[in-house]
Amino acid sequence: MGVKYSVDQVMSLAPDDASAKAGRGLAVPGKWPTLGRSSRAIWGECQGSGKKPYQSRIDMNEPAFKCSCPSRKFPCKHAIGLFLLAIEQPKEFTDGEPPAWVADWLDGRDDRRAKSTERAKTKAEKEVDPATKAKREAKRETMVNGGLDRLERWLFDTVAEGLAAAQTKPRSFWEETAKAMVDAQCPGLAGMVRAAESAATSGEGWQVRLLDELGRMWLLVRAARGQSGLPGALRADVRSLLGYTVPQEQVLAEGETVQGRWIVAGQAIEIDGHLTTQRTWLWAPVSDRVALVLDFAAGGRPLDVSLGVGTAFDGELAFYPSSAPQRALIKSRGDTVLPEVARAGAGGWAEALGCFAAAISANPWRRRIGIAVRECRVIRDVNNVWHAVDRDGSGVALSRRAAGIWTLLAGTGGHPVTLFGEWDGASFLPLSASDDGVVVSLKPRERAA
């Protein structure tokens, strides 16, 4: 099988630098007495310090890893070494049917996937006693309404006292309100209160940003109270903002599905206390649809590494209900394919910002969108601020978290490329650059909230 991954992509899968380095050291044929591959998987036995060699195997479709070594790192150095070897020295691998220790694992994976789909189906079909369900929902409704009342009072008081007063309040001023929102089972509102707190301390221009946040919250309180009068999709947005979750099974079963060739166009990671959130943007250049796949990891557990920036796959996504659908789940995933960007994406920044306007017109609380813009150059203006500029010379400022700009410039020499990234209404965070079917990840700085 041809390997559709790059060395960089593999190295970026490593859980830490030590594993990456150790894996690099293992990517020599001499360390692997046996190396094999089939149309789906690669495997190898690596002589470690023990008597028995470690058996390492990779399902190349996702990719997924398994190794018999005792390491708690995932993927372990053996898997990384094996993967690198497959890219750099494919001739060292013998084609053939996978041995039992590989085949059993692959079968097990298929079984588990079938079962989980099955389980999801059963769970979705399983009817909870309607009376119990209604009672539970009514109880939450009451609590949420209480939360909305409290938030509204807090908003009025804050504006009555003035933004300057709010800015000088102790942390508890914000934190108590946020906690009250969590207690009222609207965690989404708690997040908005914290966003307002950051706006209050965001430096020059904070007044406008804080007022903007407060206005947004007020709008949400109003919308939540008048939910029944809202169109279905917008109502789904409002409930999601309050913190109601839609079960994955329901999204997979009922959500809008889109089939396409999806490029993994960018990834950004945010760390908030113990919770790490990974935003992975998928982009189907043909239809110009963009989807956001979220992955959460708590307490230092590893994030999903199966979506490497720059790879692509044919598959079907299921979107969460929204008036401007964005968040999605991967419903089915076919083989990894080579990314094709062609002439896709917005033709310029005016068009890109138009997409943003359309998104917030549909969902006024949408904070960021993923967007591709063609023929962009990254340049520094006379004030030393970086911008992404289209072929007409129009552009937007880059986010301060933008990284890899010099690598991008070294790669392009100033020639335009298609940039994919996040636009948040104020700045653009480039996540990847593509040119001639090659998508290069621009890993942004992680942000600790």
Next chain:
Amino acid sequence: MSVADPARPSDVLAQLAASAVLGTDRLGGAPPLAVPVRVEAIAGDLVGPERVLALAAGLGQYAAAGLIPGEVRAEGDAVADDETDRPAPPALVRLIDEVLEHEARVLPECLGLLAVQGFTAPRESLPALLDHAATKAGARDAVCAVIGGRGRWLASQNPDWDFAAGNADSPQTPAAAEDLEQGWQTSGVDHRVALLRGVRITDPARAIELIRSTWDEDDAKDRAKFLEQLEVGLSSNDEVFLEWVFDSGKVAERSRAASLLAGLPGSALGERMSERLSSIIAVEAKSAGVLRKKTKVALDAAPPEAADEAMKRDGIRGGTLRGIGKKGTLLARLISLAPPGFLIDRHDLEAGTVIDAAKASDWWAAFRHGWAESIIRCADQRVSAAWSRELVLRLDEADITELSDVGLLDGVLAKLEPGDVAPVSALLKLNSAASSVLVRAGAGVWDLTLSKIFVDLPNQQFELNGEYLALRCHPEHLTRVRGRMGDGAPQRTYAGYWERWKATVDLRIRLHQEMNRV
């Protein structure tokens, strides 16, 4: 906020925010604002804080939806001129990263291999290489040699990488000249030294003009620092100025000027020193054999008690070198500012013969010290290599210790011809300490012969020199080095270092393999 277009939602929002800072309690509600009709519709008949919030919600949406991109003006060349670049395959990017991360001292070898194959650096590596060279001035030449047009363009976009921007061959623009003049007049000493260094490369005479232009106002300490920069691009064109320093400068400057001129072949200073030495040193030579070669030579010296005014003018400093005495010190200082061959030219002798005679004299310590400095200063590579060889061949263990103690041994060894094995073998026979000094000498990878000498060292010396074997052994012997290094760490070496050196050897082996593959 814009007066010309008061109805722009973002401006109105800013006005609203400005009033909201004080609060509706104090202001009694939202101020009258020119809001879009549909925003007004949201606010309706709301009052007090709620009206402010409603207007904020509506205006916020309008402002966000109405954003338009700005026109961006960039500085510098938009596109790189790099058609002649031949970037190495991306497979080498990772390797270069590893070299930078694990052992940057391997970088010149790594980049040298690229250059030999006619490659420029892989594009993805350019930022890392330029960053590295920005902090390590010693790596700049190697880096600048392989970055190509793309790298020079990239460097021109980042002030930190100015050194690689490739303006060297373009004459300075008038604007830049003014900046230079101003920078020289107004900057702190470090920046002025940097300016001088840059000018010296492109226009050596201009550097001297700059130093002269502020000589009277500048501090003597700073002036000595400026003079130090003249080492770059030193030529006989600088002689007039440096002679002027002898007449006008203080001790530190005169001594700095002297060490510059002493290295310049054929300088008047070297002549004057040779002249003085000829009146101090007595040479007794007996000719013998058919060729009437002067084989039996005896030296004696009669240095004065103290330097006279003319010597002081020429940068001869006072003080006494340890263990050489007052007269010996003066002799050593005079020799150090003369060309190494000051005696042979006058008396038609061989270098080796003269050194032997000096060694047999009562003044050997002074000769040894003086010659070592003279060899180190000598800018004529052929001369300095020949003298370094002859001197090293005649050093015994005590000489090595003495020269090493005063910090001159490394400098002398550095002047050896890279492939010159005889003095190296001679030194190695003396003791292990000598070998550990020797391995530091010179630069770059050893040739095959020298490498073989080191690879074959007995265990103890092999271990002592592990670091240099790892860094500088010829690629053909690397596998052997790795084999001898084995899997464990020897008792006497710090295990951590030993592991590191093994990794360095592995890295270099891979480097050569991968370079051969591309």
